Amino acid sequence: MAMKLKKSVMLNLETLTKRLHPRPVKYFDSVASTQDIAFDWLREGALSGAVVVADEQVSGRGRRGRGWSTPPGTAIAMSVILRPDIDVLPQITMLGALAIAEMLDELGLADVAIKWPNDVLLNGRKVSGVLPEAVWEGDKLSGVSLGMGINVRVDFTGSELESTAISIEFALGKTVKRVDIVAAVLERINAYKLGSPELFAAWKARLHTIGQPVSVMHQGESVTGLAEHVDTDGALLIRRENGEVVRLVAGDVAP
Ligand code: BTN
Numbered sequence: 001m002a003m004k005l006k007k008s009v010m011l012n013l014e015t016l017t018k019r020l021h022p023r024p025v026k027y028f029d030s031v032a033s034t035q036d037i038a039f040d041w042l043r044e045g046a047l048s049g050a051v052v053v054a055d056e057q058v059s060g061r062g063r064r065g066r067g068w069s070t071p072p073g074t075a076i077a078m079s080v081i082l083r084p085d086i087d088v089l090p091q092i093t094m095l096g097a098l099a100i101a102e103m104l105d106e107l108g109l110a111d112v113a114i115k116w117p118n119d120v121l122l123n124g125r126k127v128s129g130v131l132p133e134a135v136w137e138g139d140k141l142s143g144v145s146l147g148m149g150i151n152v153r154v155d156f157t158g159s160e161l162e163s164t165a166i167s168i169e170f171a172l173g174k175t176v177k178r179v180d181i182v183a184a185v186l187e188r189i190n191a192y193k194l195g196s197p198e199l200f201a202a203w204k205a206r207l208h209t210i211g212q213p214v215s216v217m218h219q220g221e222s223v224t225g226l227a228e229h230v231d232t233d234g235a236l237l238i239r240r241e242n243g244e245v246v247r248l249v250a251g252d253v254a255p
Contacts, residue, residue, distance in 0.1 A: 038145035096130035099188035
């Protein structure tokens with residue numbers, strides 16, 4: 001369904017730069033992937049906190065080699081450059097998902113949760129995905145691009161994602177300005193210190209996966225059992241029926 005959008009809800013560099021000042025911002029009407037732009041910028045010395053935003057991505061990347069669709073005028077594709085210490089790397093994923101969940105709270109949305117490891121769910125459907133990717137110089141960490149895709153008014157009707165994906169405006173029943181959403185997510189990112197117990201506790205409290213029977217696809221194998229616990233590195237601990245505990249750092253939880 002084609003939607004005619006008011007100019008005030010369109011993204012542009014001027015509005016983003018003003019709103020996010022003094023944060024360095026790059027904006028693109030259309031780009032292959034904001035992650036690639038962020039990698040280049042990171043290598044050129046971008047400051048921690050610099051952000052790349054695009055209205056459309058034509059080769060957006062999702063987790064585990066999948067694609068991520070960002071049709072023009074309907075979503076947010078953003079990549080935040082961070083320069084963390086290497087020991088807090090696992091917490092970057094938590095930070096992204098948590099910041100998005102808290103932005104949704106601020107919009108007044110009630111049914112917001114995180115599905116391990118980093119899908120943000122609204123009314124039980126995926127509204128956002130997070131993709132942290134690190135850039136290395138040999139064995140030295142140069143930085144991380146924290147990629148976040150947020151469905152704002154993507155219409156999933158009739159698509160294969162209809163029963164599993166959702167957009168903010170469909171749940172909220174009104175139009176939101178994407179610049180406000182970008183600003184709110186960045187504010188929530190700033191609110192937490194990587195490596196802090198507060199960040200871990202807030203992320204864990206939002207995980208709807210804990211206590212559930214799960215099947216997790218990991219390296220082509222399905223691990224089935226009770227999702228018992230997460231550790232401070234974000235790994236999921238699954239107790240199999242035979243009592244064995246399996247620790248997974250990544251995977252896809254079914255359904
Ligand atoms: C997932 O599979 O759930 C993660 C999706 C991450 C998508 C975002 S959109 C902005 C950034 N650029 C990309 O190419 N991917 C991430």
